[in-house]
Amino acid sequence: MKFEKTVVAAAIGVVVVSFVAAAVVPNALADSADEPLRPGHVDIEEVPISPGEITGETATLGVEARLSHRGNPTRNVTVLFRAIDSESNLVETDRTTDVDTLRGERETAVNTNLTVAREGGYRIETIVFRDGQRVDRARRQVSGLEALTPAYAESNVEFAEESAMQPISVGIGSTGDDGVDLDLSGALTNQGDESTGDLEVTFTVRQAESNIVADRVTVPVGDIRAGRTSTVDASAAVPEGYNYYIDAVLWRDSVHVDSARSVANLDPSERISADETETDVEFEASDFESGSGGGMSDDGAMSSDDGSRGEATSEETPGFSAVIGLVALLATALLARRRSQ
Incomplete structure (x- = not known):
């Protein structure tokens, strides 16, 4: 009985001491319960980058930061994304994203978009x-943004590039006094899944040495079925005896879609290829003036196209020999008169 009284007295003593401690130091018991937990560990696992909306001037990059978390819950986490120009080291754009409380051992994806100029590269x-x-x-490098195609310029049709088929074929048509006709043909392949139309091709023929346009023609392209290759034909008139680059540009609703180049070697002494830009041969600008046939010279006389342009004549003016003979006869008579005096 005495032992039981002792236990009860001890329990009452503990309770009394607790109440006294709570009254004297109110936060003594709360401090241990409300002590903040140490936040968990957060780091970056990877940062995938993908192209988004592409316009003529800008490119939007989709950036995803995959955060790895372990340990206690972590609050007040933010992620700063920024694009720095690779050449100037200037910040092109930046964005900050708040992250919800991270809990458990798992990965969390944080996404944003960075819009930059569609040129050069960025860090x-x-x-x-x-x-x-x-x-x-974490750091990632992107480059060659100018190679990204804007949405308005995307097309499944392009000039064919196969070993057995040239994208641009050039043939010699009729010839005449004014020059030669070139028969041009472009091969186009539809690599899409649907038939396409509303296309046109512009052929530009440029004299190789001067880069002067000798002729230009635009022709429409018919519907091309999926997976098929079709050709578009045109004719261009140029002066003969020169070498030419033939540039073909594929358009869709006035948007440049694709291009190709070929050559026409009409100068027997010089040859060019599609990847050459300069050769040292003589050029005469008059062969590339607009129009054909004779024209007025500076003194009002008519010039001709019979091949005599720019050639000096060696023929004497009629009657010029008779005048010289008369002058010589008078000089002889005066000399004879002085001697007789």
Whole structure:
């Protein structure tokens, strides 16, 4: 009985001491319960980058930061994304994204879009902050943004590039005093799944040495079925005896879709290929003036196209020999008179 009284007295003593401690130090018991937990660990696993909307001037890059978390819940996490120009090292654009509380051992994807000029390259930096403190950073490099095709210029049709088929074929048509006709043909392949139309091709024929346009013609392209190759034909008139580059441009609703080049070697002493740009041969600009036939010269006389342009004549003016003979006869008579005096 005495033992039971002792236990009860001890229990009452513990309760009394607790109440006294709570009254004297109110936060003594709460401090241990409300002590903040140490936040978990956060780092960047990877940063995939993909192209988004592409316009004529800008490119939007989709950036995804995959954050790895482990440990206690982590609050107040933000991710800074920024694009830095590779040449100037200037920040082109940046965005900051808040992240919800990270819990458990798992990955979380944080996405944003960065819109930059569609040229050159950029360094994409991803920086993770926790409570304003930097905890991790990752860098990715992107380049060649000018190669991304805007949506309005996308097309499944392009000039054929096969070993057995040239994208541009050139043939010699009729010839005449004014020059020669070139028969031009472009091979187009539809690599899409549907038939396509509303296309046209412009053939531009340029004299190789001067880059002067000798002729230009635009022709429509008919419907091309999926997976098929079709040809478009045109004719261009040029002066003979020169070499030419033939540039073909494929258009869709006035948008440049694709291009190809070929050559026409009409100068027997010089030859060019599609990847050459300069040769040292004589050029005469008058052969590429607009129009044909004779024209007025500076003194009002008619010039002709019979091949005598620019050639000096060696023939004497009629009657010029008789005048010289008369002058010589008078000089002889005066000399004889002086001697007789």
